[in-house]
Amino acid sequence: MKKIIALMLTWMALVGLAHAAGGGAAWDKAPNRLNDNAALQNGAKLFANYCLNCHSAGYMRYNRLTDIGLTPKQIQANLNFITPKVGDLMKVTANPADSAQWFGAAPPDLSVIARSRAGAGGSGADYLYTFLRGFYRDPARPTGWNNHAFVNTAMPNVLWQMQASMNQADFDNSMGDLVAYLQWMGEPSQTTRKQVGVWVLLFLAGFVLIAWRLNAAYWRHIK
């Protein structure tokens, strides 16, 4: 009996170890800035300046950015370089087929990227935060860049000039804003949805109370 228990314990320890090893390195934890409009606005600016020339965000309309506190005028003047109307979708400037040929892989649409990349290392936001800060020089790659979070990625480090002009803390901070924006874009209603959820629960709680008192009042004179 003791032998069997010892065997089982060893087995469980081994499975645990294998699991820990198979998960790979954990991703760095992205800061949570979903309720921080200044951070989201900065993220939107970085996104429009550095990402939209290769990636699209085909489910996102420019005028939805009013939800993070921007006016249509600000959007048109600072963020929308491509289309003349603020009601337009965030389209890409490069032709996707050309990009696929230039880079060897098509840049994916980034509308819901933060939701699609959750994994063993953490949330989708953690992955993006690690990926964007994970580029390093690699002469063996066609772009001259490789990445710790996505080995042999076809994406070059498009932020290297910005990165070189800042210290690490400032760059991390900017990437935190950019990731928050990508996360918000994946589900622009998530903040409202959570707030509405709280009100719905409060309403239900209040309603249960009323129903209970009403029930008591109704049956009081019926014996």
Ligand code: HEC
């Ligand atoms: C010069 C073109 C180019 C620009 C600019 C660019 N990317 Fe990319 N990106 C790519 C390509 C190409 C891929 C596909 C990589 C692959 O599949 O190997 C990619 C892939 C990605 C992925 C998916 C990674 C994965 O796990 O599949 C993310 C996320 C991403 N880019 C984010 C960004 C962000 C954020 C910006 C702006 C800071 C940006 N990219 C700017 C070309 C670009």
